[in-house]
Amino acid sequence: MFRDLFALDGKLALVTGGSGGIGRAAAQVLQELGARLVITGNNEDQLKEAVGELSTGGDVTALYGDARDGDHVSEIVSTTERLGGVDVLVNSIGTQRRMPLLEATGADLEFLWSVNMGSVFTLTQRLLPQMVAKGYGKVIHMCSIVGSVVAVEDKTMYAITKGALTQYTRSSALELAKFGIRVNGLAPGYVDTPMTHGYIHSEREEEFLSVIPLRRFADVRDLQAAFAYFATPASDHVTGQVLVIDGGETLR
Ligand SMILES: NC(=O)c1ccc[n+]([C@@H]2O[C@H](COP(=O)([O-])OP(=O)(O)OC[C@H]3O[C@@H](n4cnc5c(N)ncnc54)[C@H](O)[C@@H]3O)[C@@H](O)[C@H]2O)c1
Secondary structure, three states: OHHHHHOOOOOEEEEEOOOOHHHHHHHHHHHHOOOEEEEEEOOHHHHHHHHHHHOOOOOEEEEEOOOOOHHHHHHHHHHHHHOOOOOEEEEOOOOOOOOOHHHOOHHHHHHHHHHHHHHHHHHHHHHHHHHHHHOOEEEEEEOOHHHOOOOOOOOHHHHHHHHHHHHHHHHHHHHHHHHOEEEEEEEEOOEOOOOOHHHHOOOOHHHHHOOOOOOOOEOOHHHHHHHHHHHOHHHOOOOOOEEEEOOOHHHO
């Protein structure tokens, strides 16, 4: 049956940043496809709210902590091990500091790098043995169109981290294919989430919308089918790809 290609019955999905806008939408769709969930985040109230929403659909384990903290990473690894090993890993942790380049410091870059790239690398590295042991796995990274095609003001450091994540997606896909592990990414334009809401719905809203041919920001629902595709056997012959979901912004 065609719909079996999209089944995740009994699989374990870890969504880092699963308390946030995009991560929560990813967790919801993976759960709907049958996965058991582990979600993480560094905002305790937001994490509790996410658990409240998701636990109506099935079992959810929530782990609160800072992704740069080794003890938190170890807790994620031991929890997923206890639950049978991770089958699907969605890395949706991310943060932003917008500022003109001339005002940016090395400390700003270090902060963004440590969250957006360093923590993703370290955690993924620690979890890969669980996938290697199964001979199968799906990793999905949250990249961005500013990590490759588009250059935008005030976001150079964020762009550096997402550019690295994009190339990490491709390089790791090549190295991990022999273990049956597929690595792909999503590269959205603006998605309306807690990270962006105040910024995009500001006096500059029309300016931001004017470069999007479909004339709207993405909603988290616009990303859900891509999560379903990359997490399930439907995409088993696809690896190292970063899917742009941007309302046509990068067409120009
Ligand atoms: N919203 C957009 O327009 C957009 C566009 C392209 C890419 N992205 C990327 O998508 C991902 C999700 O973004 P979002 O819009 O859902 O943001 P969000 O702010 O709603 O969620 C971010 C999540 O990351 C977690 N997080 C942040 N710093 C952390 C840390 N140090 N330790 C542990 N957890 C931490 C937060 O708790 C939250 O769960 C990010 O990687 C972001 O860069 C977002």
